Structures are given as structure tokens and as C-alpha cells.
Amino acid sequence: MSTRRNRASRAPPGAPKASVRGTDCRTRAPPRAARGSAGGGPSRTFGVEQDTRQTRANGQDFLGAMAPAPPRFRGLSGAPRIPRLQFSGSHVTDGIAKDRLEKLHALRAAGQDPFPARVPRGRPVDQVLAELPTRMGETATVAGRLGQVRDFGKLRFAHLQDRTGTIQIGFQRERLAAFWPDRKLLEGNDLVSVTGELGTTQKGEPTLWATEVVLAGKALRHAPEKWHGLQDTEQRYRMRYVDLFANPEVRASFSKRSAIVREVRAYFDSLGYLEVETPILQPIFGGASARPFRTHHNALDMGLFLRIAPELYLKRLIVGGMERVYEIGRVFRNEGVSTRHNPEFTMLESYEAWADYRDVMARVEGLFAHLVAKILGGDGKVRFREREYDLMPPFQKARYLDLFAQQNPGVDWFDHASCLRRAKDLGLATDGIEPAKLANDVFEATVEDTLQGPVFVHDYPVAISPLAKRLVEDPRVTERFELFVAGMELGNAFSELNDPIDQQQRFEEQVAHKLANEHDDETPGEVDVDYVTALEFGMPPAGGLGIGIDRLCMLLTGSQSIRDVVLFPLLRRVDPAAAAGDGSTPAP
């Protein structure tokens, strides 16, 4: 950096601030294949100067239309020394590339706006690529992020990426005489708008031969390594924005998630379900067994919980006669994190009046048939954790107690003594665990791993199904099923309890249980009287369903961890001072 001393001619102080792609330029520009920028914004063109009149771009001199001559800048050589930017103490400056900062200063010094409000935005890259073979030689504009720039003599190549794809940009001195001396102010990872001529290279790669380059946004940080992308899992999650542009497969996964959610909606919409939104801030939490997050409303001076499930509100809507409702929304559970658990996750819940759990089972199969058709393209096969699964319905069905008996011969689920023996044989914790819970622990320890599925496990014992109706033929069990795939619980459904007296009793038992167990923070401390009141007005028999959208997305995208389908998974906060490495981490 010591040799950059030669003084380049810069614009005199009184010169116009910058070149403007104004009307005079525009009127003489060749017809664009693409629609130009939004209405004559003051986006600036690189290094336009008087001698561009000699520039031939596709036989036309449209750059030459620029007048008056804007300030000229010559890379870093002409830029004054500008003190390094000062960031506030909390800003992590580690990743800022000094050379990029200097280029930014050079651009500013030359009157160029490194962050213009608008530039010619052009058209989606995939469209341009599709039309290219039949429109060779025509002009097109694209906008996006530059990949690595490859210098080759008086040529430069780089790929430009937008949300639809990637196209190669070719920079030729002959077509870009004005831009050429300043080409190094533009570098990989910068955001640009490029207008050029459609063509190919000698090897036939579709290429946009640039005739005009406009910086749309300067990148002050280097892109991750081109070949490996961003690998470090922690950085991928903390800096998802980098992960997304550096790793195409990540972008693809989240596009797929979007499509999955869209198709889930489409499926329920097509059946006449109403999509609704119910409270996330709830004075009493319920509808599942989980520890809640607590919060507080200041104006009302009221303690609130973030919902652990929308269930009780959705069933109020069934009472209200909406009959078919669903909600796709975030729920919050104050529990551990793992590859399958994020403290906030997205749940689908649906309720349908005049339906029972058999009907709901059919809905689930219908949903999967729809997703197979729309997401997997008709083939229901999906690879997940080294195995292949066939998601094409119908699915296997198996009774809970039958599965239990198969894996635990001679053990009676309802007999505590025999379950206790079995649990001890399996090495499970048994102290202070209630009989029903213990029996279910035995089930989970012996059966769940075998549920590669997809399989509906149905008719769960009453004791572990507090919100479901009993089966008439066998009152020990309920009209409830869960859907398992890859040993993972994907969905839970039952014929909803609509007896207000029974419901009131079950709530009271819960509260009593909580009072007896001071460590029980999963149970609300009071009965949801309003919900019982709703049931007292009469709720039709109804089938309800809950599906973990994140896990569904894991399955359909083949993701190992829930964090690969959640854009911004919860991570422990890194102290800014510690991250900056100044050793001033405050004491806890």
C-alpha cells in the first residue's frame, strides 16, 4: 500500500457531485431487454467520463450520452487517505476488511454513493438464462451479489447470484473502458446491477458481457471461502444471513420449508377450514404439558404466559360454530434444546367438528398425500438419517397396547408391579414416578425406536391422555393416535373431550396435583374456568390434531437437526465485549 501515491486527476471541487443516469442518458440508451430501474433514481455508473464516447458497446455509444462529465475516480490511487471508521465499542469489527473500507472511502471521495437507494434491478437470472439462447446479442440487466471475481488479463469474470440463480458476468476492457480503471473498487461479495449483452464464452457458458456496472451495495466483509462455504455450525446459526448466501443448499431448504407451510395451508383451505390466529399471550396456559415462558403486561399489570399450545382457544372456536379451524403458529416451551427441540417452534393445530380421531387420521393421510404430490413430486420416498422412508399413505396402524405387549411380553401395562420390574430390568429411573408415567416410560424405552413408520400408534391409555375421549369398547384407553416417523413423534390427535363436568374434574385434579408437587411447574396453577364455561355452552364432537411443522420440515428436507429448518435458532448470547476480545467481560 506504499506505492499508491501517484495523483490521479480527480474532479474539481465544483464539479457535479456525481454522474446521474438521468433522462438524457436514458433516452439514448438502447432498448433494454429488462425493465430499467425504478424511475430514474440517482444510481451512479462506474467511472463514466468523457472518453466513453469512443466506447463501442454493441455498436452503440450509449455511455457517451452522459453529460456533463461526472467526477472521475481512479481506484485507490486517487483517493485521499481517510481515517479508519470508528465503530462504537459494542460493534465487532473483527470481520471488517480494511481494504474494503478503503475502497468504500475511495468511492465516496470520488462522489460515488456506495449505497444508492436504487439501481436498475433488471430481471430474474433464471429468466434471463432461459431466454439467452434465443436472444443472443440483446441487452439485459440483472442485479445480485457478485461471487468470486476471476481476473484473466484484460478480462474479468464473476458470477452474479440472485434469488433465482447464477449467471456469469464477463467484463471486457473494450466494452467497459470507463469502468475498467476502477474495476478493483468492485469485488467479490459486492451487490451490483449489471447491464450487458447476452452471449456465451468460447466454451459455451451463458454470459452477460457487461456494458454498464452499477454498485448497489458495498460489502465490507469478505465472503466465506468459495469452495467450502461457511462450515462452522455456530457461525452458520449466528450469522444465518451469511449461511444463506454462501450455501445454496441452505437456501433451498428454507425455500422448501416455505413451500411445505404453503401446501399445508392449501390442503386445509381446500377442505373448508378457516385459518385463525389465537392469543400467544395467555393469562392461563394449557393444552399441553410443558413449562411455559412468563412475561408481564405493564399497562394492565398482569402476569402472562407465552402459549405452550393454541388448543384451548381453538376449541372455543369450535364451540362458537366455526366448525373447521386451523392455526399455524409459534408456541413456546421453556425446556431444553436438542436436535429435535427449539424453545420456540411452529405448530399446526386443526379442529374439526363432527369428526372423531378416525376422521382425523384420514385427514393426516390426505395431508401427506398432498405433500408428497406437491413437495416430493409424486414419489413419497425420502431419505432421513441414513434411511429411506415412504411417506405415501396409507400408513401402518398399530394399537399402543399391542406394541407394548410385543416388546414387553408378560408385562401388564396396567399392573404397576410388573411394569416396575420391567423398568428396573431396562435400567430406567423408577423413584417417585407415577405408575402411568412409568408404564409409558417402558413403552418409550422399548417401542419408540422401533417406530420407523410412518405408523399411527393409536388407542392410548386414559392415564396418559387427559384431553381425549374414552373408547366405548375399551374404557381403559382413549380415542387418540400419534404419528411416528423415524422414531420421531410428528403428530398427536384425538377425539376431543367435550364433557364440561369431566373437563372441570380433570383440571381440578391437575391443580391439586400441582399443589402437592411444588416442583411441578408444568401445570397451570388454576382451572381455566372460561374454557369450561365454553364447553358448558356445548361443543360438538370434534377431532383435533397437532403437527410439529419443524419436524415435518426436517423429514421432508432430510435435515438432521431442527436448527437446520429454523432460520434463527435460539443460541446462548455471546457477550459483545468478550466477542471483541477486549478481556473486559463483566462478572456474572
Add this chain to the structure above:
RNA sequence: GGGGGCGUAGCUCAGCCGGUAGAGCAGCGGCCUUUUAAGCCGUAGGUCGCAGGUUCGAUCCCUGCCGCCCUCACCA
């Protein structure tokens, strides 16, 4: 919370038995008019996660802490 692993340049990674650190990419200065993980020559870049300890000497050994990953537990 328990167990295991990891943390080195902006990124991807080496670093042996303890002797104050290397490569590739990105960057910077050059050469090259059809490159595409371009190539070649040159150059710059580091609080080795943080803090202690052992040692003449610590990226390396020990302890504690921070963060992430895997796993178990809780849960969907």
C-alpha cells in the same frame, strides 16, 4: 443438568515428543482476452476462545470459565 468432542488468519484447515505459528481461498502489487475451485510471481495478514497454573519457555500439559456440536435426561 450429566457424559463425550471442538474453538488456530476474514473463510476452510494443518501444526509431531512443550522451543512464541503454516497452507489454500479471500486481500494487496504484478503477468495473462474466454476464465469458471483459473494459473504464475511477489506481498501482507494472528491476543492460537478467555483467565489462571506448571515450566527457563505453553497453541501444545493442568485447572476454571465462555461458546458451539453430539449424546442422555425433559419434551413435540
